[in-house]
Amino acid sequence: MGKIRLYIDQPFVPGQALLLGPEQAHYLSGVMRQGPGAEIAVFNGRDGEWTARIERADRRGGALSLIARSAPQRDPPDLWLLFAPLKKARTDFIVEKAAELGAARILPVQTDHTNAERIAQGRLQAHAVEAAEQCGGTFVPQVAELTPLARLLEGWDSARRILWADEALVGPAQTLAGLPSGPWAVLIGPEGGWSEAERARLAGMAGVARISLGPRILRADTAAVAALTLWQAALGDW
Amino acid sequence: MGKIRLYIDQPFVPGQALLLGPEQAHYLSGVMRQGPGAEIAVFNGRDGEWTARIERADRRGGALSLIARSAPQRDPPDLWLLFAPLKKARTDFIVEKAAELGAARILPVQTDHTNAERIAQGRLQAHAVEAAEQCGGTFVPQVAELTPLARLLEGWDSARRILWADEALVGPAQTLAGLPSGPWAVLIGPEGGWSEAERARLAGMAGVARISLGPRILRADTAAVAALTLWQAALGDW
Known part of the structure; x- marks a missing residue:
């Protein structure tokens, strides 16, 4: 607990930015008081958990850069x-x-x-x-x-x-x-x-x-x- | 489901009326639309489940008479x-x-x-x-x-x-x-x-x-x- 984790429904391609909608960007900046440089965990439901850095986050939207995978994908039983x-x-x-x-x-x-x-x-x-x-x-x-x-x-x-x-x-x-x-x-x-x-x-x-x-x-x-x-x-x- | 069941924290003595507070009486008459003569199930946490007849139920309070025990007391494990x-x-x-x-x-x-x-x-x-x-x-x-x-x-x-x-x-x-x-x-x-x-x-x-x-x-x-x-x-x- 404690760690900020965001589900982001986008392909995870290292070197390619993840775009945040206004709602997620506001959650990071306004609610969780996180700004550029802060690291959070992200997952897209397919590629495991990744560490990502906030590049920008304000009321209009934001962007993250992927750093490294922090946990493998784990699917539940069928x-x-x-x-x-x-x-x-x-x-x-x-x-x-x-x-x-x-x-x-x-x-x-x-x-x-x-x-x-x-x-x-x-x-x-x-x-x-x-x-x-x-x-x-x-x-x-x-x-x-x-x-x-x-x-x-x-x-x-x-x-x-x-x-x-x-x-x-x-x-x-x-x-x-x-x-x-x-x-x-x-x-x-x-x-x-x-x-x-x-x-x-x-x-x-x-x-x-x-x-x-x-x-x-x-x-x-x-x-x-x-x-x-x-x-x-x-x-x-x- | 469906059956009205009320917890009544009083001793159950056949022949002796159970008294309802304004809240339970209003629940029976106002919410569940039950009047004198209707039968409900009651339990007090010690003496099993009983069938009881509504004698009176309005906004000020009410009374039930116990008819017969409908299920034995069953306590959960410790x-x-x-x-x-x-x-x-x-x-x-x-x-x-x-x-x-x-x-x-x-x-x-x-x-x-x-x-x-x-x-x-x-x-x-x-x-x-x-x-x-x-x-x-x-x-x-x-x-x-x-x-x-x-x-x-x-x-x-x-x-x-x-x-x-x-x-x-x-x-x-x-x-x-x-x-x-x-x-x-x-x-x-x-x-x-x-x-x-x-x-x-x-x-x-x-x-x-x-x-x-x-x-x-x-x-x-x-x-x-x-x-x-x-x-x-x-x-x-x-």
């Missing part, structure tokens, strides 16, 4: 998070936590009992970027557009297994030890629960592991963090 | 959460999540790098109550007053082991399998990290298991949820 959007703060929270916990892709889904008609995809993506900046990561998970779960499951690649957190399954939690590794998706339901049609659909799919998350009914945001944690500890890069 | 308070929203969040995840006691601690001088203990306790109402639990963890960690460790009962999440230990997460059961406390550090003195103190204590939470640095609130999840899955009641 884990997706599918979740039904909740109220604003809890949805923001899920995206932040998923990025910290090392989800590779975040897919908001519309279920039969989801209220959300749309999501603020840009705001959610910004939360994922900020989480990556904070947690020292070099990868930023993509936040997909809101998609109906049924449509997603129709075209589902059966090589990607699904960890299905079913709140109706209250009881001892399954152990994830023994589940095969490879691509997975964690699927978290809406506050209103799964519909009978969704339950039947998921129960009939191959490669779906239905799990309980203990004897108390977790809120959907808690369930997302708990399920990602259990997956990372058992099958991921923890 | 797990404490010690954490350094963060900003308001994240502290509220940790308390909510700890209650959902089945912590028995929540202890905000002052560490060498904690900024908080005080906590809104009443507000935090209310969050724990609301989480218990939401998650179908019959137990409400007590939120203790803010206490210096050093003082807490001085009088520490060595029978209670400590799961110490050390953000400096970045790397493969330890498996908790093999750790002994019994009373435990999960200890989560402040955003500013542990001081050298705290590190030395904790490293020298018997019964302290130091764990990593994976290769990314987790925010303190994420670390709290992740560590409670791993403990519950390995040693708790999940």
Whole structure:
């Protein structure tokens, strides 16, 4: 912590300047009080972490020069998070936590009992970027557009297994030890629960592991963090 | 979900009315639109869940009559959460999540790098109550007053082991399998990290298991949820 880290969505070519938009330049100069000559860490999600020097930063924009790579690129395991959007703060929270916990892709889904008609995809993506900046990561998970779960499951690649957190399954939690590794998706339901049609659909799919998350009914945001944690500890890069 | 559940801190004696304060009575009548004759679920943290009938509920107060016990009392495992308070929203969040995840006691601690001088203990306790109402639990963890960690460790009962999440230990997460059961406390550090003195103190204590939470640095609130999840899955009641 403490170190300034910025995600900059540009190719990193040593000797070539990175351009800052007004917002990032103001963050460096106005908020963090950093001026020309100061060194910060930057990453673009593909080329690891680099040390960069501030050449210019003011309210109109700025420029950085790349100095040297400070850490290799590290991608998370091939884990997706599918979740039904909740109220604003809890949805923001899920995206932040998923990025910290090392989800590779975040897919908001519309279920039969989801209220959300749309999501603020840009705001959610910004939360994922900020989480990556904070947690020292070099990868930023993509936040997909809101998609109906049924449509997603129709075209589902059966090589990607699904960890299905079913709140109706209250009881001892399954152990994830023994589940095969490879691509997975964690699927978290809406506050209103799964519909009978969704339950039947998921129960009939191959490669779906239905799990309980203990004897108390977790809120959907808690369930997302708990399920990602259990997956990372058992099958991921923890 | 859906069922109205109220925590009522009174002895449950069948045949004896439960009295509602103006706030709970207004919640039932004004917010949830429930009137005399409607049935709700109540719990007091000791006697399980009961079905109760509304006898009266308006802006001044109200009364319920107990009908029958609907679920036995279920206490969480003997797990404490010690954490350094963060900003308001994240502290509220940790308390909510700890209650959902089945912590028995929540202890905000002052560490060498904690900024908080005080906590809104009443507000935090209310969050724990609301989480218990939401998650179908019959137990409400007590939120203790803010206490210096050093003082807490001085009088520490060595029978209670400590799961110490050390953000400096970045790397493969330890498996908790093999750790002994019994009373435990999960200890989560402040955003500013542990001081050298705290590190030395904790490293020298018997019964302290130091764990990593994976290769990314987790925010303190994420670390709290992740560590409670791993403990519950390995040693708790999940």
